[in-house]
Amino acid sequence: MGDHFDHQGHYTHGHGEATLASHAARTAANSAAYLLPHLQPGMRLLDIGCGPGTITLDLAQVVAPGEVVGVDSAETALTAARDEAARRGDTTTRFDLGDVASLPFEEDSFDVVHAHQVLHHLADPVAALREMRRVCRPGGWIAVRDADYSGMAWYPPTPGLEVWRRLFSEVQRAHGAEPDAARRHRRWAREAGLAEPRITTSTWTYADPESCSWWADGQATRYGAATFTDQAREIGASEEDLEAVVQGWRSWGADPDAWFVMVHGELLAQG
Known part of the structure; x- marks a missing residue:
């Protein structure tokens, strides 16, 4: 989502070049595989927090000729x-400003309502799920995937990464959000009134020199930028920490032995 989640939360990463580059590496295959078997041509799909649109456009290919709309609260992401x-030659997928707290769509508007890495930034994820349910037609699919920061693991032991995880989690919680979202999916689904939620997990793994170097460079740039460092200072981070x-x-x-695994939780429920 965008730099700020209107009424709902606060986007810790911002949408600088490094963040958008990282998000642009996301595909339906590596980020929404749990949803793909349930998609069919002709479905109408909403992608909340679409970011640079790579997942959205992949999903659009699967449900074509169905209508696909991506929403985000940051114009930089929508651009x-x-x-x-345009690069892919897709002239039908639409990208609009939108707030997950108050989606600009009628009830029962979509066959699929998808959100990737959104709930863990929100102050009220249950309200967001209720809003997703509102715009999802009966029998349609609500699909959510979120990271779980305490579940992330890496090697070799690196004190700076422990500082990163602590600061990121403290910043998130200072804004009322929950960085360990994946493990809470079932509870949030139950509180939102979603029937029979299906809970699965998957990972992103960085374990070869090229991917580890790419991931590390992007993370160092992202967490060294003012969007994060200003927030970290507000919660008491020292310059040594940063x-x-x-x-x-x-x-x-x-x-040369670098290894990193990011754990994700996946929630799939019918409207």
């Missing part, structure tokens, strides 16, 4: 998404 659509984060990512990414 990137429209540019990616430097440890950047150097921790760079030293980890340069290690």
